Amino acid sequence: MKQLSHFFIWCNLSLISCVPQEEPPQQTGPEFKAISNVSYGDQERQVYDLYLPANRNENTATLILLHGGGWMEGNKSEMNSFRDFLREQLPQFAVVNMNYRLADHDQSPYPMQMEDISALVGHLQSSREEYQIGERLGFVGVSAGGHLALLWSYTRDEADQVQMVCSIVGPTNLLDEAYMNTQNADLREMLDLFGSDEATLRSASPLFQLQDDAPSTILFYGGQDPLIPNSQGISLKQRLEELQVSHEFHFYPNEGHGWIGLNLLDASLKLKAFIEKSF
Template sequence: MKHLKLIFITFLSISIFVSCSSDDTVNIDPETLSPLEAYEEFDIAYGSDSEQVFDLYLPPNRNSDTKIIILVHGGGWTSGDKTDMADIAEIIKLQLPNYAIANINYRLADEDNFAYPMQINDITSVVDYLENNQDIYTISDDIGFIGASAGAHLSMLWSYAFDTESQVDMVCSIVGPTNFTDPAYLDNPVFQELSSAFGITLTIDFLEEMSPYHRVTSSAPPTILFYGGEDPLIPSSQGMDMSDILQELNVTHEFNFYPSEGHGWGGANWIDSVIRLKGFIETHM
């Protein structure tokens, strides 16, 4: 997603007030954090691991109905950083100025720490942190997700299977894996990353357990999907099959397919994606 900055840099303006915290609790006097003013806080710790941090962007003139968009980066579950989603955060600030943003890091998988359920647990911790401090930040407990690649997988999986309080208003998948039992995915080179990240014998039951396609229900939140037809990592069937099951379950959704694009894109198609995502968020959040 780093290439997005080249497209939108001329449109972006940044007004930043910074406060850094490494503590698990908010050490802010709520009377000094005016909801009339924009506020930004970086590397907020939501756990004891150094990777369990997120950046928070709060809009001016917010109130208890101000909703939060959570950004989840990609990187094959083993790499990546919240900075990869920084350009999307800036686009949201410009195009959707009434929304709060949480741009998160999560613990990366390695040979001793498997991605699932560790990274799902991290998302739960972020959501709990925001909910526990919503009065201080002057935000609601309604959230939306925008995830890219592996982050899109995590966003969908959490929204479909782990949102026990029905807090998610919408979820966006940008080239995210959806179905790990799809033969087209099993034969794809990225599956080797999956085997490494999850570090166990991948049974069909386990693959289904961590597949949004197999966990989605008719109560799933509105979902918007973006996929490229020439993606070398994510077969186009991942997006198409997800759209089909959402249609079968009568879940509000939108499927956007760019036949000539790969694992991410720029130019006119990215501008089209931004416009479509903006409209979807405004409609469903």
């Protein structure tokens, strides 16, 4: 189980260096600023790292990163490669790398982790003048973090701040038969965190919460993923098509719960282009 939070490999320096670098903007406004472990609540896990771009203003959008780990493990440090990629390739965005409270058999992920994201967004909103940023948001989540990114964007974005959401190998349907009947002990342990009540599992499934006014969505899945059945990504893709929600779906048949090499570079370029298009 301790391996799961480190299983997804995304960016490495050699591939990042292959992506064309943009010229840094001319300095005309505030300087770049980084702040570590900012509290957004009174619990130890309720902290985030913040990276404020140079030349930011009241229209600067923020990208929020959500780590994986099966809802019960993981740390924001595991998203540092994403943080670096976004800061280098999209320097006009503020970046938030957040921790959230971890679930256990006494405390379900849902709605606790939704509440943490709401608290984080509220903290950003109340700090906009201090940080010199705007209201617009984007989410990038991996595995369990992808699930949380989708679910919050589809159900909790009451102010319509979210312009785009990215799920990388994230669960979308906790009622999927491939999940309900899994023989994978680690996966079973994670899914049991949500309990067995069908109404709760439906409420916690992005697939069933998606509406036609959802933000633009980009999905990445691997055909050989031992944790996330192919049906998870494909079902959400089909529902996005039915509701005519702007989206992209990228499927790598020979990849698992993460990938490196040319497919990594391909996915990185697609994610960058999608973020630029969505704002």
